Amino acid sequence: MKKIAAWVLAAILVCFLPAQCLAGGAPYNTVILERGGARITQNAFLPTGKIDKFGSEELKQPQDITTKDGYMFIADTGNGRVLKCKLDGETVAVYGKGELKQPKGVHVSDSGLLYVADQLQKAVYVFDEEGNIVKKYTKPDSALYGPENDFAPKKVASDSSGNVYIVSEGGVNGIIQLSKEGDFFGYVGANSTSLTLREVLRRLTFTETQRAQLKLSVPSSPYNVCTDQRGLVYTVTQGAQDALKKFNLASVNMLSPTSGIDLLTDVCVSSTEGIFAVSQYGYITEYDRDGRLLFVFGGPDDGSNRSGLFVSAMGIALDDQENLYVLDSEQGSVTAFARTEFAAVMRQALFLYHEGLYLESQELWEYVLRGDALSVMGHAGLGEVWYKLGEYDKALEAFRFALSHNGYSESFWELRNEWLMNNLAYVILGILGLAILAKILKTTNRKTGFLKPVQARAEKVSNLKIPKEFRFMARTFRNPADAFYGVRFENRVSVPSATLLYILFFLIYIAGKYGAGFLFKTVPEGHYELGTDFVLVFGVIAAVVICNNLVCSINDGEGKFRDIYAGLACCLTPYVFIKPILILLTHVLTDNERFIISFGGVFIGAAVLILVVAMVMEIQAYTLAQTAKILLLTLFTAAMLAVTLVIAWALVSQVADFVSALAREAYFRAG
């Protein structure tokens, strides 16, 4: 008899592994959402079985599930009861038959009491293990609760000190928090509303009667609630931007907005603080304790009955071995999932990482990266390890792969520091040496004139038309009035020179966008859109020149089209001459010195704006007030031009569509 060794696996990892064996296939791919997209990775959970018969019992529109000490409890809403089943599906007890009418939420407290939220009876019932009702929570009489507010409990949870958290259907104030005795403590975790621009405009402009007819903007009601071991409350809300929330004791959400998955119906938390949520469509998501999405798996069943996919997933629960149980309300079934080796190690590594035990997590992260070399989380984790170990170059690489700006910045700072420590003296010596060399050359040249031929040649080149004009343009910022006078009356900047400067501007723009240092780059690496950039840059230049010329020519402007074309080129000189220096700086600066780059950017922007104003004033002979008006008109005209182009494009494509549809239809009828 032979046993198959779990290869790849270091012995130390064995303790984190799921105990049971897993069946092989999954009807879904597991993806990681990272860098604004999704990537397929190793499966995190695999379906191990689908239970649709619970002993002799069947479910009817069940709405909630929870687990405790090796049993699962299911709110069998349609049958008005709660089933207690073994994890393999065998029913061992039925609670509340005849007493419950619409049990929509179940929860079992640490002490083993079963809480059932019955929406129809507007009460939360508490059962002991024998099935006797030991407590009933009804609408609190406290004035703070608000006598107008309905009490229709659909989900329930409790914490270790016996506080009860109730989601009431349509309750916009948040989760109702009651004491063990039933006293109203207050609301927890209300959602907020946000005003859209449209809403603001309506409120500003409507009459009182019209305002009264507007729908009240109320926050969404939470959909489900759970608590963790530390008593923190988690909620999911459907249709809200931040669907998943984790509240601290002060009722402040601790998660940054979580994205991607809509219509979450349930949430549960593992002992290692992994957060699991399920959406109605059947997508199951695992988050780390800070709400970073780790894995998405599962999905909607297209009617082909594949286990692991869902028609309407309404509940999720975790057992002590961290197996997942997902309840499908339509199918009346529970699907069990078990964690794979890969995901188990990832979870443990994250746990250590969050605890700050970076060095201890090293082997685990290395294991994660062997399973998924592209894992952002893995590289970030290992980056921290290298940083702690002082291996900054490795940390830098890892953080760069993980797109972790903070980590990268800190590692880079350390590396730069080290380099400066080692090389500063040489750099200073080098600069001194160069200065002395220059001095010597100058003196010798003065005496012997050995550089004369070179100098003569350089002078000849610099007196050629284009270099000369470039030198003229470079002086724009020093004396704008002179420069634009030169442009208009002395023809000091020719069209080819201006065109060359625009091309240079475009090249520097491209270099700045794609060639900036990692910390200062705004587009993802490996992402290029040169065509769009080209259209954008030259489109804006063309629009400004054309629109400005149009507006000026009907407003008694004196400048010619050529003047504006050349003048605008002069205005861009601060960008052309300063931006390259900033681009170089982005490669040696860290987040700590970010202000230098920001300041440089602001400086360039202001300089260009000032020059544009000066250019219009000088070339068109306007006053400052006229100039301001003309510039606004230019912007407006450019916007109109854009709108016209969009409309024209839409019309042309509509006509093309119509002609092609006609042709297809004719072909189809004839055929």
Added chain:
Amino acid sequence: MRVNFLCALALALCLIAIPAYASEIPEGFSLCAENESLRLYANAENLAVVIEDKATGSLLHSVATEEGAEGANSTWKGFMRSAFAVEYFNNRSPMPERVDAYNGFPTISFSNAPNGFDAIISYEKTGITLTLQVRLASDGVTAQIPADSIREGEGIRISAVYLYPFMGASKPGDTDGYMLIPEGAGAIISLQDNRGKYKAPYRKRIYGANIGIDKESTSPGAGGRSLLAEPVEASVPVYGIARESEGLAFLAIAEAGQYNAEILSYPNGVVTPYNWTAFRFIFREQYTMHTTRSQGILTSESDPYLRDIGVRFAVLTGQSANYSGMAQAYKSYLKGKGQLPQKSAEYRTIVDFLGAETKKGAIFDTVVKMTSASQMGDILQELLDNNVGAMHSSWKGWQSGGLSGSYGSGSAKVESSLGGNAGAKNLLSRFSPNDVIVSLQQDFLLANTKRLYNTSSDIAKTVSQTLALKSTNAQPFDSLYYFTPSKIKKQVSKFASAWPAAPISIPSLADTLFSFYSNGSVHSRGETAEALASAISVIKDSSPQVFLGQPFDYMWPLADCYLDMPMYTSNYSYIAAEVPFLPMVLKGSLPYYAPYANFEPNREEFCLRMIEYGALPSFLLTAESPEGLRDTNSDYVCSSQLEVFLPAIVEYSGIFRELSEAVGSSEMSSHEILASGVSRTSYASGVSVLVNRSGQSYGDLDAMSYKITR
């Protein structure tokens, strides 16, 4: 004395049991034909047949009884009671209507024929006429409708035909047993009462969905990527039903017309109380004719895909009345037709390499180098030094420009950063064929949409004349075109002349079948199958070894190796067990390999599954870290470093070499499920392999272990 008593008891039990199973020949049936083992009875009214196994007297019925069909509506009642059914479109409605031996009031003219009967069926109202020919064969019964007998009236378009859909059908409680479907490597659906648990039937097109018609399913997914794993395809045109209580089973083989047919398998409670499985032969496809980008008209093809259709019901009794027997029946059927090649049983591990991938660059696409020719040679040498033994190794993404960028380029040039043509030639000749057979992987089917093509003749279009697209579910190339078979053949010839005598691995020609529109006419799936097979045979003539990815059965004669055999099904909840039907057909004839072990989350279970199925292991390696594959179409290759997989390759090669030596070239004679997750696979040589994939020990067999016995 005691023995006599037991005999008497057994006899008595038999006498009690027989009336329950082997009922009388029902009224209305008369004997049509008889051979050594079987009798065929037929009913002239609805053309139903009863097949009697002479040895046991067991009867196989082909339609539901009148009482059995009670309660169904007239459409279903007629269908359940008929030997055939015809679906057709009429001009008024885009949805098909169905007629059978009762609905539509056909005139049936029944005549006896040698060894069976002929029946001309005609519907006056619709003008549909066809001839059903049923014959008793030595192993069972064949039913056929010749193409030239099919007529349709004005404005009537036949869409599909069923032949004996209720053959062997049962209600819960009638009998124990199961229905075999060609899902994955094989799966069974239990005949037990499932109390209405399942809402949808198993419905799958044989040889995969038709890209010429079917829109690829798209689900909202997450982050722009679909999460659904594509369901596995049905790669053989067979199904079977085992009625265990009667000791009777049959395997149905679609002998003719199989290229465009579906397998429908209805567990009890889905629409009817019966468990039934049938072929649905498709003559016309229903599709949406797009008139604008978003709108279209639901319509059906004007010309039918007219061809003979036929089913062979191979009857199995006694020890053979199970899925092992079905596999043996199919094996001998294929052997009889010369469609099962006999290939070397020598064991080799597959270690494939990814050469280079295409990444989007600023202006031009760039190439990410993963494994050069010399690196690949060095790693293979290292594996040989580690006693991995003989290997097959195919190099993918060797093409100039990298894997996904090169789709459709037609160039047979090797990427220069991988060592160029010279490097590749060195690699091909570096190892003795006894050690490593190096092959080049080339996808002749797919074409990168960024290139320019002659779309009227070279790119397959759907019937509604849009370019057919294959979604890759990845970036930067999110979809690819399909070449037409004529273009594929040209590409294959070009490749064969550029790389004569090089072994080749073809991942996608043998596992894709489609009808398409090109140059003004629609080409059927049958034509495509023939054309693709002839394209592969071009390379077969020059290449010493041709490896095919998941080949459909009509491609088996062209394969030296079957790659990527699915080890799992698509997780349909009505599947009672997964069984090695394909392995039992192929073992001893064509070596077959499991998908890459790299991406299996569950390596122990996967390895045991391979041992149980007799499938051989394969791996994918890269010399460089797969980190570089970020933002490429191969970003699913997230784990492929030698240092990660070396221990596994060494271990697996040891396990499977030992297993292969024990089994030799003998066939897999049977497979039994002993308990959940525990099975015994027996070979003709007398070797059997016990595998326990469950979490509990079974007898003296520990959990997650296996044992070879003689």
